[in-house]
Amino acid sequence: MPKSKTLTLEAPWVEIESTQKDWDEAEPELLKTMLAQLHIIRAFEETALEFASQKLVNGPLHSSIGQEGGAVGSIINLTAQDQINGSHRGHHQFLAKTLGFVSPNGIDPNSDFSPEIRTLLKRTLAEICGLAEGFCGGRGGSMHLQWKESGSLGTNAIVGGAVPFAAGFAWSNKHAKTDAVSVTYFGDGAINIGSVLETFNLAAAWKLPICFFIENNQYAVSTTAEESTGEPRLSARGPGFKIASWRVDGMDPLAVYLAMEQALAHMRAGKGPTLIEADVYRYFHQNGPFPGSAFGYRDKAEEAAWKERDPITMLETQLIRRKLMSAAEVSKLKVRSQAVMTDISDELLEENPDQVGTKRFKSNLWPDPQLIDAGIRGDLSEFDEIKYKEAQDFHGKTVSKKFINVVADVMLRRMETDDSIVVMGEDIHKLNGGPRGATKGLKQAFPDRVLGTPISEAAFTGLAGGLALDGRYRPVAELMYADFIWVAADQIFNQISKARHMFGGKHDMPLVIRIKIGTNTGYGSQHSMDPAGIMNTSPGLRIAAPSTPLDYIGMMNSALLCNDPVVMLEHDSDLYKISGEVPESDMDFYIPIGTAAIKRTGAAVTILTYLSMVHKSLEAVEISGVDAEVIDLRWLDAASIDWNCIGESIRKTNNVLIVEQGSRSTSYGGWLSDEIQRRYFDWLDSPVQRVSGSESAPSVSFVLESAALADTAKVVEALVTNYRSEKGVS
Amino acid sequence: MAHLLRMPGVSADAEEVIFLEWSVSPGTTIADGDSIALVETEKANLDIISDQAAVLWRSLIDPGAVVKIGEPIAILIGLDEKISDEAALLKSLGLTGAVSAAPATSTPPSAPLVTEVKSTFATNNGNGERIFSSPIARKLAKENNIAVENIVGTGPNQRIVRADVERSILSSPSNSEVKATQNGSAVTKTNTYTDIPHSGMRRAVARALSASKQQAPHFYLNTTCRVDALLALRKSINEDGSVKVSINDFIFKAVVKALVDVPEMNVIWMDDCVRRFDSVDVAVAIGSTRGLVTPVIRSAENLSLTQISNQIQDFAKRANEGNLKQTEIEGGSFCVSNLGMYGVESFSAILNPPQVGILAVGAAINEPVVVAGAVEIANTIKMTLSVDHRPVDGVMAAQWLQRFKTLIENPALILA
Known part of the structure; x- marks a missing residue:
């Protein structure tokens, strides 16, 4: 029989209950402010539900009624520097944080509410209703509430989607040597999703001051925790990651406050992340004004039992018992809270003449539909003072350098001049510059700004997104292979690229994602994607695709100055190995975003291409004898593509050949072709032709991989087949 | 049953024809096999023949118009058919709104009925078929x-x-x-x-010869043939009185015979092969009043000198009338072109596709020749052979020309 030894987890895991003594000793102002916040939030939520029942809210409204105790108890002790984000059910957290921000000295429950509070409530309700006055101009609504200045950095409609960002806020707080923390709120449904668990691990590994606050409201829509997991005590997740964890009754705001007090002490002392599970209960269904029992997944008796323990009632009872407030004062507070919401409703609504007895929003409150696309990305005003340079400006003063060395050199140079740049990715800190040498020398020079990550693309990409949203640091995240964008897909496509526009189009998202393309390396179907086409489906991302070392320097410098997320496409086998002329001494020049480069002038056809296919297209032109104009697109996204250059060329040649290396299925050229036929239809003399790889993803076998990818021969074939008889054939 | 008569395809490469005239007027009953109209292709004039008995109810094309193959040219109705609702009929034929109706038996409408169907920059050729253009x-x-x-x-x-x-x-x-x-x-x-x-013919000449000069690598062989014997033979034949043959008839016949004797020259270049013919089909270039045509005498190896002479004369006559059939002006492996009657001493001709050779015949002239060390005056003709180098090499062409020269200078062999 083998010997057994019982192992124990090192992180503490405790349950906190408030005692009578705690209630007796609690600061009166704390309890009174808590009650004021609870009443305000409850009245707000009742008004919002009323709006929803009158069909005044477009989309779902996830009520937090019944759960306010957890939010108020955990947030009331946060400072303005502490940051929160949350989930789809986040009104109460948003209001608790912003109420604390506008009333840092507490709220007197016996006085009229301040104008700041009224404005806050009105702007929040306006946002939920999709009105221009809302914090995000009506774009965010109920599920995407953000007021950056208050430290409320955004609720989120993707379950678990906000959690990695909060790790980014925490990293910024830690690196800035503040004791500020971030708190990320999510529910029992999100506890089982990958991004949350990845972030647990990353935060623990890097000892980030982040609190994972689980509002366990017992139901993920209608599914119980017991159905979803083998360990329904959700705070048990923490210790496995070595995260100090608490369980607390969320219906007891003081107990939550006390648990958070311990968690804050832990985090502010630099001991790393914490986890708090607060048991709460949403009185209503997932969304809308009906109780869950109406949908049959729970019964009225259960709902009645939880309502017995309502946090407002509990707090009122204690305040009256301690004679801090009278019963009359308490009822007045409730009436005043409801009255302020009635006032606000009246300011927003008018009688609906089309349907007697109903209300509608005053028409001047809606956002301007003309501005639907405003603020998807920045205006590039950060480049106002920049003097640009191109290859020809360095004539005679260049040296030959390998592409891969330039990748590391320019980042080293920028990190020297810009303390805000933070580089992260898998293995980038070891192996003498990562697997290919792209980060060579960075770790030695800047050990605390070069972060070797666990293999958790969702967590570290999202952490980078959090850095960008926070704004103090400029992250550069490396995805080792392009195909890993799917692993990090929610963070890249739902979070990073949408964040600016969705939250109102005002705040920057400065971030660079370096993506290595693995075609021609024999890594097979899951490592050989050219992601340009996929990245371009996501407005908000800018896409850079440099084909020469010199362009890489100038374009990376621009990417690192740009206040939008920039995807830098890099080609391992085709480009890292090549050498090219770069300036002898200048690593500080910029190549303008939105400019293509004409690599060869010609009359017969315009070849539009990028990355290594630029070189292969030039080769193909010489072999075919077709007098093609070759344009290196350089910037690929819909906002940055150089239509001036492309248009001028098409008006000259009247023919277009789009050349890409990768699979046809995920390709970029479809979009480009579509744009071209609409923009230049009257200038075309033949259909837009395309060279791309196979329908299938590239395979491992050498011959199959070669067959799957476009190469010089395929470009020659396309040129000869389509343009041999055109003018300019030699 | 009323239906549209569409312009039939008249040759492999003609996409349109010039509509010359109607053979029948509206209201006329047409029998199977009757000519309905006369059209001009780039190379020939053709009758449009009815393959059914019907009544020409309405013509849709005016003489002089260029008509695409497939385009409606007339509405035919059954022999006993009465049209009560003209608008409904036109609509059923897809001609709605384009009609300035002219009833049957009246004079043909001054404007074609389908004019308005075709906009000036139509992408549609009038009968619903798309014209492809970038x-x-x-x-x-x-x-x-x-x-x-x-x-x-x-x-x-x-x-x-x-x-x-x-x-x-x-x-x-x-x-x-x-x-x-x-x-x-x-x-x-x-x-x-x-x-x-x-004109259609001008375009056809331009297109065919441009293509020939660009695509077929020409080379040229020159020789001078002494024709005293040939002239004597011709004189004796013509003196007989029953037929008149020309020098050109002899030359044509000699070409045919040389092709029989050197079959390697009776070939044409194809994309995938060199085609050698069993019969000898030779074209004769005729500068008609309407332009250059090159009708082909088929199986000329079976024809006598007189038959060849008659055939060429018939071709010349019909060429001037524009009455050559499409089938008569296609094919052949060789061509004879003679400008001697204009005093031209020698010239080089462009090959007439798909033919392998063309013999350019100059004028018969008197010039001094050296025979057995002594100068004497002789009748000679300068001949220039143009050859497509793709199927035939220089030596083969030279052998052919040598054989041809032998035949011309020993004209009895031509008739043998």
């Missing part, structure tokens, strides 16, 4: 006031591409502010020049 081609055509229907496309699917429009601009009279007309018959006169629009 966007830039349409834009250019519009800017230059050229109807794309009148341009022959050289792109994929016969798509009209930019280059086609540019060629059309260069060759159209639009520069002198006259719109290109559908039948191409307008002559544009300005102060400084006169533009004569291309």
